[in-house]
Amino acid sequence: xIKITLKDGSVKEIEKGTQAIEVVKSISEGLARAALAxxxxxxxxxxxxxxxxxSSFTVYTFDDQEGRDALRHTASHVLAQAVKRLFPNxxxxxxxxxxxxxxxxxxxxxxxxxxxxxxIEDEMRKIVKENLRLERFPLTREEALKLMEEKDExxxxxxxxxxxxxxxxxxxxxxEFIDLxxxxxxxxxGKVKAFKLTSCTGAYWRGDSxxxxxxxxxxxxxxKKSDLDEYLAAVEDAKKRDHNKIxxxxxxxxxxxxxxxxxxxLLPKGARVIQLLQRFVEDTEQRLGYQLxxxxxxxxxxxxxxxxxxDHYKEGMFVMGDESKPNAEVFALxxxxxxxxxxxxxxxxRSYRDLPMRLAETSTLFRNEDSGEMHGLIRVRQFTISxxxxxxxxxxxxxxxxxxxxxxxxxxxxxxxxxxxxxxFSQWDPNDKEKYIGTPEQWDEAQSVMExxxxxxQVPYTVGVGEAAFYGPKLDIQIRNVHGKExxxxxxxIDQMLAEKFGxxxxxxxxxxxxxxxxxxxxxxxxxxxxxxxxEKYAGALxxxxxxxxxxxxxxxxxxxxxxxxxxxxxxxxxxRVETDLRNEKIGYKIREAQLEKIPYMxxxxxxxxxxxxxAVRSRSEGDLGTMKYDEFLGKITFEIxxxxx
RNA sequence: GCUGCUGUGGCUCAAAGGUAGAGCACGUCACUCGUAAUGACGGGGUUGUGAGUUCGAUUCUCACCAGCAGCUCCA
Numbered sequence: 001x002i003k004i005t006l007k008d009g010s011v012k013e014i015e016k017g018t019q020a021i022e023v024v025k026s027i028s029e030g031l032a033r034a035a036l037a038x039x040x041x042x043x044x045x046x047x048x049x050x051x052x053x054x055s056s057f058t059v060y061t062f063d064d065q066e067g068r069d070a071l072r073h074t075a076s077h078v079l080a081q082a083v084k085r086l087f088p089n090x091x092x093x094x095x096x097x098x099x100x101x102x103x104x105x106x107x108x109x110x111x112x113x114x115x116x117x118x119x120i121e122d123e124m125r126k127i128v129k130e131n132l133r134l135e136r137f138p139l140t141r142e143e144a145l146k147l148m149e150e151k152d153e154x155x156x157x158x159x160x161x162x163x164x165x166x167x168x169x170x171x172x173x174x175x176e177f178i179d180l181x182x183x184x185x186x187x188x189x190g191k192v193k194a195f196k197l198t199s200c201t202g203a204y205w206r207g208d209s210x211x212x213x214x215x216x217x218x219x220x221x222x223x224k225k226s227d228l229d230e231y232l233a234a235v236e237d238a239k240k241r242d243h244n245k246i247x248x249x250x251x252x253x254x255x256x257x258x259x260x261x262x263x264x265x266l267l268p269k270g271a272r273v274i275q276l277l278q279r280f281v282e283d284t285e286q287r288l289g290y291q292l293x294x295x296x297x298x299x300x301x302x303x304x305x306x307x308x309x310x311d312h313y314k315e316g317m318f319v320m321g322d323e324s325k326p327n328a329e330v331f332a333l334x335x336x337x338x339x340x341x342x343x344x345x346x347x348x349x350r351s352y353r354d355l356p357m358r359l360a361e362t363s364t365l366f367r368n369e370d371s372g373e374m375h376g377l378i379r380v381r382q383f384t385i386s387x388x389x390x391x392x393x394x395x396x397x398x399x400x401x402x403x404x405x406x407x408x409x410x411x412x413x414x415x416x417x418x419x420x421x422x423x424x425f426s427q428w429d430p431n432d433k434e435k436y437i438g439t440p441e442q443w444d445e446a447q448s449v450m451e452x453x454x455x456x457x458q459v460p461y462t463v464g465v466g467e468a469a470f471y472g473p474k475l476d477i478q479i480r481n482v483h484g485k486e487x488x489x490x491x492x493x494i495d496q497m498l499a500e501k502f503g504x505x506x507x508x509x510x511x512x513x514x515x516x517x518x519x520x521x522x523x524x525x526x527x528x529x530x531x532x533x534x535x536e537k538y539a540g541a542l543x544x545x546x547x548x549x550x551x552x553x554x555x556x557x558x559x560x561x562x563x564x565x566x567x568x569x570x571x572x573x574x575x576x577r578v579e580t581d582l583r584n585e586k587i588g589y590k591i592r593e594a595q596l597e598k599i600p601y602m603x604x605x606x607x608x609x610x611x612x613x614x615x616a617v618r619s620r621s622e623g624d625l626g627t628m629k630y631d632e633f634l635g636k637i638t639f640e641i642x643x644x645x646x
Numbered sequence: 647g648c649u650g651c652u653g654u655g656g657c658u659c660a661a662a663g664g665u666a667g668a669g670c671a672c673g674u675c676a677c678u679c680g681u682a683a684u685g686a687c688g689g690g691g692u693u694g695u696g697a698g699u700u701c702g703a704u705u706c707u708c709a710c711c712a713g714c715a716g717c718u719c720c721a
Binding site: 111112113114199200201202203204207208209210213214215216218244248249255256257258260261316336365367369370371372373374375378379380383385467476483485487488489490491522525526528529554556557558559584585586587588589590591592593594595596602604606607608616618623624 | 647648649650651657677678679680681682683684694695711712713714715716717718719720721
């Protein structure tokens, strides 16, 4: 007999070799129906796992991530089985569970279309109905290779070949279908009650663009149909907030074929919001001791050769001039501000008294992104970033890093995005040294310094290997768009290498020359991207302080036009961005238009208001607020703007 | 860059191998109206660009450009 300890602390005695599912059944039949996986001593297993030693015992259902993954991973096997039934020549690659669903990659002659997906779904439904048991069985590497070679699955063979010699591999069999898989899985295909194939796209084998492109089918699965429907509705709902749609509809920006990809035109409304953000950022930074700079948008190639960009970033730059001609002047538009701002420091001999030197610039950058990368305002070829570099004595690093992080967090909080971000500690990839400058020792040092600071500041982060800049590690503040795709909003980077390359030195207290450390940082990210994410966050209804028009005054008839105009004039003098709608239209029509434009406040002025010298206030979010004195309304909106209320 | 889809007036969408239509928007006129669309009339498109097939293409084919989703890459 062995002992298992349940989540509530109670201990059960069972016979050695008992299957996990039997234990779950002994707890409750209902739980056994909902169970999808178990945890034994901190490791997740399928319910068919036999228990051979004293263990802690936790049951996972669909409410747990582990349970969800087991179900969705099973769904991916059902998908693969269906594809193999319909297209026997399709080759299997990999098919994991992912956030919100699963996918499976296939190499198939047949090009999968939305119509194909419908057929595959039908076949999947049959497989679910057949309620096939998923049986796990181990094979040695040799046996596994033989099996997959027999089945003519070259991608599986490649996967197995890359595993260690002595590894015992696990396989899962459901009916006629067998797949190499570590598991865990639900016990049978019948558990995949509610599923949907959502899209099919291309994806490189092993995520490497040098490899063949396979066909990936995405799907999702739930235990209940209602949950599936709810999820699909939420996805549809999120798409309605897509900045690329409403940003164009609301005339924040547009793009034009003849101008080019990734080169959006910011229309008056979009430009206004960005101007407001810039003023806010520049003022805040100056209050925090940053000095504003204005440096050139381009430079000779010599500068980038010195900075390392020419060797490490040339593909991403727009180069002007014919390099092949001897003595020809070759320029490049700047992809980063770093080397330009270094020359602010280099302008004269610096003392430790000058440090930390905090330099900020509203900096327009140009990056030659690959043609498929552009996305609305989120990923563009020309953008303007709240750039900055802090040049400091090494011992000031933690304090300055902390200051940079606090500033970034203040910005996020002000914009209401603080709960939507995650932190990534982006490190170098020691196996890909070509991508980086510096020695492994320098990288180890820079990264351990950053790790220490992050731990000290108690920043909850994930690690991104290979995500570092070529000159140093980064703290990236990540955010997801409405499609669930993650992008960097803000970044703070430690650079212990470029200062030396540029010959940056300062005279320390003791008269010695020392090389400073540099922090590359942005406080609010790049304005185009930030605007995009704000539009998605608020579905276009930006906080009042950021709205291009904050109030529309609308008289009901000509009789009150003069009173309306005087109200508007007063608001304007009080610094409110106000418009008047004097058109000869019904009030309902004017309100409808203002609502669609997400104008925060509408002041409706009829005879009654003019008579009583009040304004009837309508809020875009709360509707009719009734009448109030002009001063009361001014106080209300002024307070809202001053507090940057969301 | 790769895979797939898409491209018709400012926007949303119809139609069709024989040179295109609706709604919204826009303009004019009438209506002076109480919290999300008043009515009438009018203007506006060589169907993304270029080439090919055809008696004839906007419709079929190819290339390019742009947009979308995903992959890869990245702020």
